[in-house]
Amino acid sequence: MLVLLGILVVVVGFALRLNPMLVVTVAGLVTGFLGGMTLIQVLNAFGTGFAGSRSVSIFLLVLPVIGLVEHFGLQQQARRLVSRLARLSTGGILAGYLLLRQVLAAIGLMSIGGHAQTVRPLVAPMAEAAAVRKYGPLPDAVSQRIRAFAASTDNIGAFFGEDIFVAVGAVLLITSFVDTTYGYTLVPLQVALWAIPTAIVALLIHGTRSLLVDRSLRREMARVQPQTEVAR
Amino acid sequence: MIQVEWFYWLMGLFWLGVGVLVARDRTNPKRMTSGLFWALLGLCFPYSSFVVAKTAPAWPLGLVIVVIAALAGTGRLARSGSAAEGTEDGDVEGANLDRDADRSDRGRGGSSGSGGSGGSNVALAPVRSREALAEKFGNKLFIPVLAIPVITALCAIAGPYVIIGGRPLLQKGSETVIGLAAAGIIAIIISMVVFKLRSPVLALTEGRRLTEDLGWALVLPQLLSVLGLVFATAGVGKAIGSTVSAVLPNGSLLPAVILYCVGMAVFTVIMGNAFAAFPVLTAAIGYPVLVAAMGGNPAAVFAIGMLSGYCGTLCTPMAANFNIVPVALLELKSNYAVIKAQLPTAIPLLVANIVIMYVVAF
Numbered sequence: 136m137l138v139l140l141g142i143l144v145v146v147v148g149f150a151l152r153l154n155p156m157l158v159v160t161v162a163g164l165v166t167g168f169l170g171g172m173t174l175i176q177v178l179n180a181f182g183t184g185f186a187g188s189r190s191v192s193i194f195l196l197v198l199p200v201i202g203l204v205e206h207f208g209l210q211q212q213a214r215r216l217v218s219r220l221a222r223l224s225t226g227g228i229l230a231g232y233l234l235l236r237q238v239l240a241a242i243g244l245m246s247i248g249g250h251a252q253t254v255r256p257l258v259a260p261m262a263e264a265a266a267v268r269k270y271g272p273l274p275d276a277v278s279q280r281i282r283a284f285a286a287s288t289d290n291i292g293a294f295f296g297e298d299i300f301v302a303v304g305a306v307l308l309i310t311s312f313v314d315t316t317y318g319y320t321l322v323p324l325q326v327a328l329w330a331i332p333t334a335i336v337a338l339l340i341h342g343t344r345s346l347l348v349d350r351s352l353r354r355e356m357a358r359v360q361p362q363t364e365v366a367r
Numbered sequence: 368m369i370q371v372e373w374f375y376w377l378m379g380l381f382w383l384g385v386g387v388l389v390a391r392d393r394t395n396p397k398r399m400t401s402g403l404f405w406a407l408l409g410l411c412f413p414y415s416s417f418v419v420a421k422t423a424p425a426w427p428l429g430l431v432i433v434v435i436a437a438l439a440g441t442g443r444l445a446r447s448g449s450a451a452e453g454t455e456d457g458d459v460e461g462a463n464l465d466r467d468a469d470r471s472d473r474g475r476g477g478s479s480g481s482g483g484s485g486g487s488n489v490a491l492a493p494v495r496s497r498e499a500l501a502e503k504f505g506n507k508l509f510i511p512v513l514a515i516p517v518i519t520a521l522c523a524i525a526g527p528y529v530i531i532g533g534r535p536l537l538q539k540g541s542e543t544v545i546g547l548a549a550a551g552i553i554a555i556i557i558s559m560v561v562f563k564l565r566s567p568v569l570a571l572t573e574g575r576r577l578t579e580d581l582g583w584a585l586v587l588p589q590l591l592s593v594l595g596l597v598f599a600t601a602g603v604g605k606a607i608g609s610t611v612s613a614v615l616p617n618g619s620l621l622p623a624v625i626l627y628c629v630g631m632a633v634f635t636v637i638m639g640n641a642f643a644a645f646p647v648l649t650a651a652i653g654y655p656v657l658v659a660a661m662g663g664n665p666a667a668v669f670a671i672g673m674l675s676g677y678c679g680t681l682c683t684p685m686a687a688n689f690n691i692v693p694v695a696l697l698e699l700k701s702n703y704a705v706i707k708a709q710l711p712t713a714i715p716l717l718v719a720n721i722v723i724m725y726v727v728a729f
Contacts, residue, residue: 138601142647145594149638150685156583157440159590159643160433163597170601180600181432182425184593186415189375190544191589195578196378196551197515202573203558204511208501212508215501242516250693259697283704286693287681290705291712294677298670301519301543308588308642309669312595317654321666323543324523329670332727336719341712 141166187315191307197243205246213239213247217257225265225281226349229288230342232258236292237338241299248293250286259285270356277355284348288341295337298330306330368534371541372416374548379412385575392447400443405578407435408586436590439583446579504561511558515550522546588642595646607651620661621725627652628721631672632679639685641676648672657728667728675720681713682706 141162148158167177201209220231236248246252259282266273266281273281297303301323310321382405389395390402411431417423438444501508526542527535537545555570578585598604615622627648634644653672657663680686683706690705699705 136606138598138603138606141598141601141603145643145647146634146637149640149643152685154440154442155587155640155643156436156590159587159594160436160440163594164433166594166601166603167597170603172601175426176600177597178426178429178433179424180597181429181593182415182418182427183429184596185411185428185432185589186418186425187596188589188592189412189415190371190541191592192378192585193374193544193548195585196374196548197554198551198577198581199567199570199574200511200515200551200554200558202577203555203562203570204508206497206569206573207504207508207558207562208497208499209508209512211498211501212505242513244512250689250696254693255696279699279701279704280708282697283693283699283708286697286705287708287712289693290681290689290709294680295674295716298674298677300516301523301547304588305642305673306670308592308645309673311589312592312646312649313654313665313669315592316595316599316650319665320540321669322523324520325666326670329667329727330674332723333671333674333716333720336723337712337716340715340719344712 137169138166140169184315188311190314191304191311194304194307201246209244210247210252213244214253214257217248217253218261221261221264223265224269224349225262225352226346228258228262228265229284229345229348232285233288233292233342233345234338236289237296237334240293240296241334243297243300243303245293245297245303248289250289254285254289258288266352270352270360273356274359277352277359281348281352284345288345291337291341295330295334299327299334301327368531368536368538369545369549370538371545371548374545375412375416377548379409381409381571381574382406382412382578383409384571385409385578388575389447389579395445395447397443397445398447400438401445401447404435404438404444404583407431407438411435432590432593435586439586444583446582507561510561511554514554514557515547518550518553519543519546522549591642591646595650598646598650604650604655608655611652611656615656620729623652623656623661624725625721627657627668627672628675628717628724631676632682632717635676635679636683636685639680639683639687641673641680644676644679645669645673661729663724663728668724671720671724671728675717678713678717678720681709 144162144165145158148162149155163181164177167180172180217232217235220228220235223231232253236253239247248254262281262285263273263278266277298305300306306323306326309326310323313319313321386402386404386406386409388402389405390398392398395401411428414423414428418425418428522537523543523546526537526546527539529536555567558564558570559567611626615626630648630652631641631644634648635641638644649669649672653668657668658665680689684691684702690709691702693699693705694702701707
């Protein structure tokens with residue numbers, strides 16, 4: 136039972152925001168020693184584990200080309216794509232961005248979107264502007280909610296899109312962990328395929344909620360400015 | 368036939384090169400220790416080939432891993448300095464926030480949330496000119512990038528059937544990994560055609576920029592994988608397994624599925640990182656109970672387990688890069704505004720994951 140202290144080290148270390156490299160290494164050493172392994176045995180396990188899990192890091196071979204295409208304006212082009220959503224309603228912009236983010240992440244384009252890259256400069260202002268166009272100035276609480284929702288579409292699109300791409304850290308972590316530890320030969324493509332059902336459900340749930348933002352906006356604005364006809 | 372080891376040696380060589388360049392780069396405040404980090408990492412890759420082939424002992428490699436982790440863990444790794452002062456991506460005011468945010472909370476971990484793309488250290492074309500380039504190349508920019516998944520999938524699916532001289536062209540069992548590595552290289556050639564470049568040097572410079580932006584976060588997934596092996600060797604799975612089997616009614620599938628998925632989400636909420644929760648929960652429940660005892664399909668169990676962890680990422684302030692940084696970037700009043708917007712999606716999605724795993728994996 137003592138070996139479980141290693142898990143405690145991981146949980147507490149991450150919760151305290153200590154450097155993850157340090158936390159993981161110390162947890163490994165602690166677990167090994169408590170499990171009755173000698174120093175050489177622990178180091179052997181570290182070495183064998185590292186050698187056997189090099190496939191996790193293979194995605195780094197893709198970095199040069201991504202950097203190269205970024206050099207030629209990949210992010211600018213992505214922003215141009217996103218800005219085409221501008222003529223939609225607030226809910227339409229949010230749902231459209233969710234879909235775009237998820238599809239791009241699924242083909243391995245993660246860093247093209249993000250809170251700094253697209254949400255702050257584009258998605259949030261566009262979603263707000265669409266509401267202002269329809270209802271005039273927004274109460275602060277409403278505009279805060281729209282902006283927070285814009286951030287949520289980025290997270291959900293990215294999280295539940297990227298695992299469909301075989302080369303992403305998560306998929307390779309799963310395969311190499313399982314292969315090294317339990318002696319399987321899992322195919323990354325299969326792991327990636329099993330991410331698709333959840334991706335679809337995520338798109339359905341959050342997409343519907345995005346579109347419903349229009350309705351709650353209408354209701355809220357009708358309450359705030361009851362004297363004017365806003366339902367249209 | 369094409370061996371996966373070739374590509375590991377290539378990566379090792381690349382990092383060794385990065386290490387030398389960093390060590391000689393006077394704009395890097397910690398150039399010696401940073402250079403050492405990359406160079407050692409570079410050496411680990413080819414040495415690992417001999418460990419896998421059992422022609423070299425594993426413990427020296429383990430020792431170097433501990434040294435690498437200690438270098439990074441004690442803050443001796445820095446990115447090369449202010450070389451790009453004039454070419455910073457100034458059009459996104461908030462970008463720096465994203466970069467400064469503690470790297471440890473890279474939510475689901477490693478590869479993905481490379482917030483660093485907002486600003487760079489090694490020169491990137493100025494924003495104005497990149498704007499013009501985007502105008503010029505338009506959607507052609509996506510061609511090299513789209514080639515990556517296409518080539519990877521092609522190798523993974525068709526690779527095993529390509530046999531030359533009685534031997535498979537791609538090393539058996541590593542088709543996807545080889546496909547991905549090859550795709551990264553072929554895509555460089557494709558971009559040289561699209562952008563009319565004569566040499567791949569720019570790709571290497573840009574690769575170095577992104578590598579340094581990621582920093583130690585790039586080794587973390589592999590280190591977590593190592594932790595998984597140590598857990599298994601030291602008997603963590605057995606220890607938890609006996610506790611779990613005392614709690615779980617014998618042979619009941621649904622409670623075990625719920626325990627794994629909810630456990631992934633809860634551990635991720637506490638640690639802020641699904642990658643870290645994965646080895647723990649998989650050693651405890653995922654493998655021994657769901658796969659070994661109940662015969663679940665491992666690919667489905669582990670993929671959906673990881674995605675359950677992501678549901679936890681959506682709910683936790685510990686994943687600051689995703690949930691707290693945007694609060695600052697978007698000037699929101701409540702620290703929990705983004706999490707509040709995500710909760711009504713995260714909870715039904717976790718339930719959906721449980722249902723999907725129960726239905727498809729068994």
